[in-house]
Amino acid sequence: MSSLVAAPPDATAPESARPIALSFQDVTHRYGSRIALDRLDLEVLQGEVLALLGPNGAGKSTTISALLGLLRPQEGRIEVVGSDPRQAVADGRVGAMLQSGSGIGLPPGVRVDEALSLVRRLYRRPAPLAQIVERADVGSLLRQRTDRLSGGQAQRVRFAIAIAGDPEIVFLDEPTSAMDVESRQGFWRMMRNFGNEGRTVLFATHHLAEADEISDRVVVLNHGRVVADGPGATLKAAVATRRLRFVIDQPDRPELSDLDGVTEVSVCGTGVSIDSLDADATIRDLVGRGVQFRDLEITGAGLEQAFVALTGSGGADPARTVTPTPIASAGVVARDGR
């Protein structure tokens, strides 16, 4: 269990000593009657690689738009590198890769190198071209026209544009949504490497695996609120709970509770139901102790299903009431505890 609350792997300084990269204080925004951000509070430290996870309509894009000053929330306060979001953009301290909707989000009719050199000239202190090319892996694309790129190539070029200004923070809104598996893996590496240089990366996704694989911290958003916040492994553990059911002639409750990975045991006659964070370990332990079980059945909470459970899947009852129990039991660190 101790590994579940481990600090992010690349933490170079004690967290308290790291400056705050961005913060939301009590931020509310509505589109008409629909609430997009519901008194959102969030603080991200410099150097964190944070995944903003949530179903469609959870408020991920609104959060990123607000961080970039593309929209002004009706209530609350947002700071990015200590200033107003727009000031941070104007000062060239942030970079972003937005959802491009139907288009490719690149200027048509020019070559990739022309688009890149334009964007570099918009910043006072851009990153060297060679550095951008290497980080975004666009070396082979420079002479190509932007309207002739494949989906994955276009995303790399858009990443290059996002980092062209040598930003301290980069925001990415579902950057891999249109990619095949292979390009996706490559893209994750790029994002991760960028974050490893001590820069802050915040990306939105609805892929749990993506959030888990590259981020130090996962913030789950639903109905414009933070419903879970912690390292990816912890979150994954929280939602990876499996339920084991089997039959034993004489169930011994204390012994069952002592099994590896077990969080909850219920016994009904000879039927046993166990919730486990690590079904494999629990079963190994059962076998190792020579427990004579039969009719084993494992159900559960696949990641996606658990994620749906976590975010309340848009039911009338917001996730708030559902969430705290599994999260707390799995040791996800609450915001205040960090």
Added chain:
Amino acid sequence: MMDSPGAPPTLSNHRSIHGEADTPHDRWRTRLTPLLAFCQFEVGRLLRSWKFLAITIGFPVIFYILFLGDHTAGKVVDGTVPWRVYLMVSMCSFGALVAALNAGGTRLSMERASGWARQLRVTPLPAWSYVATKVIASMFVVLPVIILVEAVGAGFGDVRLGATTWAGLTLLLWATSLPFAVLGVFIGFLVAPEAAFPVVTGLMFILGYFGGLFNPVSEMPGSLQFIAHLMPNYHQVALALASLDNQTLTPSHWLILAGYVAVLALAIAWKHRAEEARGVA
């Protein structure tokens, strides 16, 4: 080198810039560099899109040539202006309108839908620089159209003017095309790409017809003349013809054209604000 992948975190060695006291010169340089970079990029992009240019420039020229075949050689407009001069000036005005509406309206609308405009919004390029660049780029397309129509007028349209008069006329027509450039950008901001083509085409002919480009305003019925006097093309043509006739240029023409620029610029600003409030754009 800085480019090596294993380089240590060099987080913002450049942030020290914020601690330095910027001189006013630096501040201006900081503001203007992005504008110049974007202008250069846009004009270059526009001048290289030869298909677009061929259609945009070719259309009014062909239109003019078709009109030339008309049997109106001896006709006089407004008592003093030869028909052939009126026709050339009108076709310059029409060409400028077409070029500006296409460059601004159609292209900008598509660009905004592609997400590129939004991407630029999250760079240090100020919003006003973006709009200004689009207007400037449109003006760059307008100029060759005017010159080409004039060349056709000199070659086939039987228009004989002195060199300085040609130059003066060109400059006057170009400068007074600014309202069209701003209008084009406004339409690009306002309409979706699917709507841009019909809107641009419709406006082209409505403004052209009511502005008296296909038929002199003086030959219109009274009620239409009232509408014509509100049209920017009418005032552009009136200024050009007055200059050719060595008349004094009536300030009201200038004022109305400037009014168009001001109102359309405000409309663009309004649209921009509205998008910001809704969080689209």
